[in-house]
Amino acid sequence: MDKHKTKASAGKISRRTLLGGVIAAAVLPVNNLFASQRSPQDFLPLAPEDPTKVPGQGPSPLGKRSPFESPVRKPSDISSRTPLQDMHGTITPSDLHFERHHAGIPTIDPAIHELLIHGLVETPIKFTLADLKKFPSVTRICFIECAGNFRTGKEEMTPQDILGLTSQSEWTGVMLSTLFNEVGIDPSAKWFLAEGSDAAVMTRTIPLSKAWDDAMVVYAQNGEAIRPEQGYPMRLLLPGFEGNMNIKWLRRIKLSDEPYMTREETSKYTYPVKDRIRMFSFELDARSIIIYPAYPAKINKGYVQIRGIAWSGRGKVEKVEVSTDRGQTWQIANLQEPVLSKAHTYFRYEWNWDGDATEILSRVTDETGYLQPTLQQLIEARGPDISGYHMNPVTAWKINKDGTVLFKAEPLK
Amino acid sequence: MDKHKTKASAGKISRRTLLGGVIAAAVLPVNNLFASQRSPQDFLPLAPEDPTKVPGQGPSPLGKRSPFESPVRKPSDISSRTPLQDMHGTITPSDLHFERHHAGIPTIDPAIHELLIHGLVETPIKFTLADLKKFPSVTRICFIECAGNFRTGKEEMTPQDILGLTSQSEWTGVMLSTLFNEVGIDPSAKWFLAEGSDAAVMTRTIPLSKAWDDAMVVYAQNGEAIRPEQGYPMRLLLPGFEGNMNIKWLRRIKLSDEPYMTREETSKYTYPVKDRIRMFSFELDARSIIIYPAYPAKINKGYVQIRGIAWSGRGKVEKVEVSTDRGQTWQIANLQEPVLSKAHTYFRYEWNWDGDATEILSRVTDETGYLQPTLQQLIEARGPDISGYHMNPVTAWKINKDGTVLFKAEPLK
Numbered sequence: 065m066d067k068h069k070t071k072a073s074a075g076k077i078s079r080r081t082l083l084g085g086v087i088a089a090a091v092l093p094v095n096n097l098f099a100s101q102r103s104p105q106d107f108l109p110l111a112p113e114d115p116t117k118v119p120g121q122g123p124s125p126l127g128k129r130s131p132f133e134s135p136v137r138k139p140s141d142i143s144s145r146t147p148l149q150d151m152h153g154t155i156t157p158s159d160l161h162f163e164r165h166h167a168g169i170p171t172i173d174p175a176i177h178e179l180l181i182h183g184l185v186e187t188p189i190k191f192t193l194a195d196l197k198k199f200p201s202v203t204r205i206c207f208i209e210c211a212g213n214f215r216t217g218k219e220e221m222t223p224q225d226i227l228g229l230t231s232q233s234e235w236t237g238v239m240l241s242t243l244f245n246e247v248g249i250d251p252s253a254k255w256f257l258a259e260g261s262d263a264a265v266m267t268r269t270i271p272l273s274k275a276w277d278d279a280m281v282v283y284a285q286n287g288e289a290i291r292p293e294q295g296y297p298m299r300l301l302l303p304g305f306e307g308n309m310n311i312k313w314l315r316r317i318k319l320s321d322e323p324y325m326t327r328e329e330t331s332k333y334t335y336p337v338k339d340r341i342r343m344f345s346f347e348l349d350a351r352s353i354i355i356y357p358a359y360p361a362k363i364n365k366g367y368v369q370i371r372g373i374a375w376s377g378r379g380k381v382e383k384v385e386v387s388t389d390r391g392q393t394w395q396i397a398n399l400q401e402p403v404l405s406k407a408h409t410y411f412r413y414e415w416n417w418d419g420d421a422t423e424i425l426s427r428v429t430d431e432t433g434y435l436q437p438t439l440q441q442l443i444e445a446r447g448p449d450i451s452g453y454h455m456n457p458v459t460a461w462k463i464n465k466d467g468t469v470l471f472k473a474e475p476l477k
Numbered sequence: 478m479d480k481h482k483t484k485a486s487a488g489k490i491s492r493r494t495l496l497g498g499v500i501a502a503a504v505l506p507v508n509n510l511f512a513s514q515r516s517p518q519d520f521l522p523l524a525p526e527d528p529t530k531v532p533g534q535g536p537s538p539l540g541k542r543s544p545f546e547s548p549v550r551k552p553s554d555i556s557s558r559t560p561l562q563d564m565h566g567t568i569t570p571s572d573l574h575f576e577r578h579h580a581g582i583p584t585i586d587p588a589i590h591e592l593l594i595h596g597l598v599e600t601p602i603k604f605t606l607a608d609l610k611k612f613p614s615v616t617r618i619c620f621i622e623c624a625g626n627f628r629t630g631k632e633e634m635t636p637q638d639i640l641g642l643t644s645q646s647e648w649t650g651v652m653l654s655t656l657f658n659e660v661g662i663d664p665s666a667k668w669f670l671a672e673g674s675d676a677a678v679m680t681r682t683i684p685l686s687k688a689w690d691d692a693m694v695v696y697a698q699n700g701e702a703i704r705p706e707q708g709y710p711m712r713l714l715l716p717g718f719e720g721n722m723n724i725k726w727l728r729r730i731k732l733s734d735e736p737y738m739t740r741e742e743t744s745k746y747t748y749p750v751k752d753r754i755r756m757f758s759f760e761l762d763a764r765s766i767i768i769y770p771a772y773p774a775k776i777n778k779g780y781v782q783i784r785g786i787a788w789s790g791r792g793k794v795e796k797v798e799v800s801t802d803r804g805q806t807w808q809i810a811n812l813q814e815p816v817l818s819k820a821h822t823y824f825r826y827e828w829n830w831d832g833d834a835t836e837i838l839s840r841v842t843d844e845t846g847y848l849q850p851t852l853q854q855l856i857e858a859r860g861p862d863i864s865g866y867h868m869n870p871v872t873a874w875k876i877n878k879d880g881t882v883l884f885k886a887e888p889l890k
Contacts, residue, residue, distance in 0.1 A: 111586035115726070119676045120581030123557035123706075125549035127572035130709045132587050133702045136538035144536035152649035152697035153616040155568060159540035160701070168533030173524035174545050200782060203566040203813045203823055236565035263532045284565035286699070288573070289546045293536075296543045313528070369613060400616050402815050410616055 135160055138224060142166060143210070145228025149355050154373065154408040156231035158286050163293045164210050164229065167263035170313055174297040177261070179281065183318035186248030193297050196283060199238040204280070204303065206406045207232045207375050209348050211306035214455035219470040223355045226459065226471065232408045235301055237282030240275045253319040258300050261313035268309045270302065278303050281314060304377030304406040305346045348377030350436050351456035352384055352411070352428040363467045365419040373408045376430035380404065383429050384411040390423040391460070397426070417463070423472060425460040439474050450476055548573055551637060555579060556623070558641025562768050567786065567821040569644035571699050576706045577623050577642065580676035583726055587710040590674070592694065596732035599661030606710050609696060612651040617693070617716065619819045620645045620788050622761050624719035627868035632883040636768045639872065639884065645821045648714055650695030653688045666732040671713050674726035681722045683715065691716050694727060717790030717819040718759045761790030763849050764869035765797055765824070765841040776880045778832040786821045789843035793817065796842050797824040803836040804873070810839070830876070836885060838873040852887050863889055
């Protein structure tokens with residue numbers, strides 16, 4: 065079976081039931097092809113009644129969205145969120161990639177910018193962007209996610225509100241190991257500090273093993289130059305690791321034999337686990353979310369395609385299960401092939417809604433065998449001072465009898 | 478090995494030779510971290526000298542490119558071309574996807590637009606966009622290419638000029654077979670006519686077998702709603718088939734037992750092959766092109782990463798070979814994993830240029846065993862009245878002693 069098809073065979077869905085009431089309305093006598101019943105206020109001056117009678121706009125240097133489409137991020141003071149509920153497929157349009165900046169986006173001249181690699185190395189080197197582009201390049205589709213990605217508290221929350229601090233791009237750049245081979249790493253080195261060029265001078269310490277694994281310095285996003293909000297002209301990409309470690313506007317890497325206790329590491333990005341402080345919790349745990357039906361959608365009785373995304377910082381999604389009876393029973397969802405490591409994976413499940421109120425949920429198992437926990441399990445594991453980091457509970461949507469959908473916002477305590 | 482890495486092991490490249498003269502300039506004493514020698518006119522007001530001293534712009538609803546980046550298509554009267562030479566990776570940013578419209582881009586209200594499927598069917602049905610989104614959806618990364626994609630004639634031509642009528646997106650929509658199962662196809666049907674909503678009312682006839690293979694009706698491009706230039710709100714997607722058959726602004730499909738001789742089919746999109754007219758030449762033949770180094774790049778002696786894209790309308794790329802000695806000998810290039818069917822595949826080859834004038838070439842073999850032909854082979858196969866369609870010859874770049882690069886524009890006769 066072609067890899068692009070979903071794993072389970074779709075089969076033939078009964079004609080009468082798939083569209084429910086829509087079919088009866090849509091079957092027309094063939095001599096009445098394009099008649100539509102519209103009231104005058106339905107006619108938007110933007111769209112001619114008959115597009116075949118109006119020559120359209122010609123080709124242009126740069127495309128635009130339809131005037132009928134206006135997806136936006138939701139900005140706050142330091143972040144903005146991807147509209148996950150509007151996303152089909154898994155590539156996030158670059159101008160909708162989430163943001164999190166502690167001191168705004170710097171404007172950097174790519175001809176001047178340099179990346180210095182020094183410390184416990186044989187030969188410290190300063191690389192320009194042009195230098196990086198001379199090295200063997202590599203491309204990878206993977207997600208980036210903020211370690212604090214999870215909000216709850218209200219029923220009227222969209223997937224964007226709950227989990228919008230994650231996005232996916234096709235990244236291109238050079239393997240960090242290639243650069244480390246250039247400078248020559250001292251055998252005593254165990255960690256490296258990565259530093260950015262923004263006014264916050266964001267720094268994080270990363271174990272050296274990640275450099276020999278799959279760390280990259282990337283300069284291209286979805287085919288073209290990386291965007292300023294994502295770190296132009298270059299950022300550190302650590303597939304599967306907390307977003308804050310993927311230092312944007314990368315300007316310096318220093319090899320060391322002990323972790324640096326930088327400001328960000330000792331204050332914001334540690335969190336309690338049962339009387340201990342969990343530090344250096346690099347990999348993001350597996351999680352999934354149904355993005356449709358989700359608030360504020362309204363569904364009809366009959367066939368509904370439940371769809372969402374699942375991912376893991378530790379590797380590939382192994383399976384996604386969906387429950388349509390409040391978590392009592394679970395069924396396997398289809399995964400969109402190809403399933404990539406440390407990448408948002410689209411899942412789909414065909415549901416025949418009988419019209420009764422219920423809750424729908426999803427849960428992911430990744431290739432390490434890790435199963436996405438319930439909120440209850442997380443609370444028990446983390447203790448009473450549970451923080452906002454690495455919160456990846458199974459989430460549920462409440463389906464009301466009238467077809468409206470609300471987020472099941474469970475309390476954190 | 479992780480799938481995202483290139484197939485051949487990169488190996489350790491000799492430190493002294495990889496960057497050539499750059500290393501000597503870039504090694505600095507560590508107490509002189511960020512000194513740069515710049516003349517006053519190099520300082521653009523857009524970029525502060527020290528970005529860490531200037532708070533940057535905060536998060537926003539919609540992102541923008543860096544002011545230092547301005548990739549554009551090259552529009553003509555009916556088409557515009559993707560800047561292939563600026564593309565790293567294989568996803569084409571949606572606003573840079575190539576265009577070809579015979580009567581401009583219609584503005585269509587998605588709430589009004591309908592797709593009628595009728596003819597030799599059990600039950601003709603009109604589908605709205607909302608209807609389509611209820612069906613099981615599928616996502617696929619694949620290319621679209623104009624059947625006339627190839628220009629030659631001058632040495633000063635970029636990859637965009639030569640082959641810019643091809644782009645790649647992550648497409649999401651519904652399998653055409655799903656819709657055909659809904660209406661029920663009469664056993665006597667062999668073909669279907671697809672019709673668009675633009676002022677040209679573009680029509681093509683497609684063999685029914687493609688519907689049972691991998692044809693789709695897509696409504697999403699790179700995660701979000703398809704762009705008007707690519708067919709908003711829905712288009713036909715026939716992976717690997719000539720671009721003109723992938724009808725944009727799709728409004729009607731009629732099932733028939735014989736091919737329709739529509740205007741476009743009998744005039745523009747047929748071409749001669751040795752005294753016969755080749756019609757219905759649906760699949761695009763395999764092709765490749767080096768996008769760097771290409772005109773107008775200038776390279777230095779030493780390591781150069783030759784990179785480009787290869788694809789086939791018949792399936793996966795099997796291998797790409799690169800020659801750096803005018804075609805006398807060939808070496809296998811690395812293919813970026815995962816290699817997808819009917820999709821642009823990035824290839825890379827590490828070349829150590831000795832500084833002598835030469836020509837570099839690439840050629841692709843697809844999974845059917847088809848090998849990209851030379852221009853000479855195409856001329857012999859097609860005859861003296863060779864047309865501009867399905868022209869997929871191996872191309873070469875001339876490398877001059879001073880490192881400048883020119884297109885080797887061979888005559889068509």
